[in-house]
Every structure is written in structure tokens, then in C-alpha cells.
Amino acid sequence: MQVDPSESSASSSRATPPPERAAIMIVMGIVLLYALWTLRIEPAPSAGPVVSVNAGPTSLTAEMIPLVSGDEPIVEVFTKVGCPVCHVIPGIPGANGQVGPPLTLGVTGVQRLADPTYRGRASTVHEYVVESVVDPAAFVVPGYPERTMPVWYGAKLSALALEKIAEYLEHQTGNVPAK
Numbered sequence: 001m002q003v004d005p006s007e008s009s010a011s012s013s014r015a016t017p018p019p020e021r022a023a024i025m026i027v028m029g030i031v032l033l034y035a036l037w038t039l040r041i042e043p044a045p046s047a048g049p050v051v052s053v054n055a056g057p058t059s060l061t062a063e064m065i066p067l068v069s070g071d072e073p074i075v076e077v078f079t080k081v082g083c084p085v086c087h088v089i090p091g092i093p094g095a096n097g098q099v100g101p102p103l104t105l106g107v108t109g110v111q112r113l114a115d116p117t118y119r120g121r122a123s124t125v126h127e128y129v130v131e132s133v134v135d136p137a138a139f140v141v142p143g144y145p146e147r148t149m150p151v152w153y154g155a156k157l158s159a160l161a162l163e164k165i166a167e168y169l170e171h172q173t174g175n176v177p178a179k
């Protein structure tokens, strides 16, 4: 039986693909490997700077908190730095933390200033809020844990952000029971 020469030449060309095709395969392989590699080391897309209200208070560290310029809307000023993790703040969605007192300073602020054990330097509620944020140890609200509120907020909040916080909180009377 005779072998058809055309068939044999076709099969031999299948067995040895032209060098260009081999080169293309190699390049594609490298590109694919590179793509897989970059996907592997790509950091997971961040969910944004907003601190989860479910995060335990002890897991809140200065490194997790971005700088706040004060140009942000007030809700963002609070949520970016994590105040809602520990405080109820009237008008701020998700701010139902129970670690610290409800931030109804429109009611509680005057009470703190009138407290005979108050040794801070604030003479207005506005000043008291600023002092509470930058120097939490100046007055520890009775019934709440000391050294729990972070002490590094002064380094994260701009003067404008602090002003906005104080301006907002000093007017909150809220409908949550003041403690």
C-alpha cells in the first residue's frame, strides 16, 4: 500500500508548527502568567475609609484612621474617624455605639461644666467638646471607662474638623436618655 505523499506532508507540518506560532504561544503564556501574578499581589480594593461600626473598640487604632480636613460633610467627619463605634450621635446614621456616653452635649455639656469634680479648662460647651476630643483624660465622664476614648484625635482632625464637631455636638439634645 502506497502512502499518499500529500497526506504525509500535511501530517508532518502539523507535528512541527511554524516557529512563529510557537513564539506567539510563548508570548501569550508569559502575558497570562504576568496577568495572574499582578492579580495575586493587587491589594484588595479598599472599602473606603469609613470605619465599620461593628469593629470592636479595641481594634480602632490611629493607623486605621485617615486625616480629616473638615471639608467633608459632617456625617463623613464623624464616620471617617470612628466616633460612631463608641457613641450614639443624634442625626448620624449608624452612630449607636454604647462604649461612651451619647453625644447629646446640648444637654450634658452644661452638666459636665457644673460638675464639682470637673477640673478641665473649658468654660463653654463648645470648648468642652473640643477638650473632650483632644484631651479625653481632662474629664472622665462618671460611669464610663477611662483611657478608652482614643487620645490621638488631635493628630487626625484639622482645626476646621474639630470646630465642625463641636459646633454640631453642642446643639444636640437628642431623644436618647442622657447619662
Ligand code: HEC
Pocket: 057, 058, 060, 078, 081, 082, 083, 084, 085, 086, 087, 099, 100, 101, 102, 103, 105, 108, 112, 128, 129, 132, 133, 136, 137, 139, 140, 141, 144, 145, 146, 147, 148, 149, 150, 153, 165, 169
Ligand atoms: C473607642 C471608643 C471611643 C471612640 C472611638 C470615641 N470615643 Fe468619645 N468617649 C469614649 C468614652 C468611653 C467616653 C467617656 C469617658 C471619658 O470621658 O473619657 C467618651 C467621652 C466623650 C465625650 C464627652 C461626653 C460627655 O458626655 O461629657 C465627647 C464629647 C466625646 N467622647 C466625643 C467623641 C468624638 C467626637 C469622637 C470621634 C472623633 C469620639 N468621642 C470617639 C469612647 C470613645
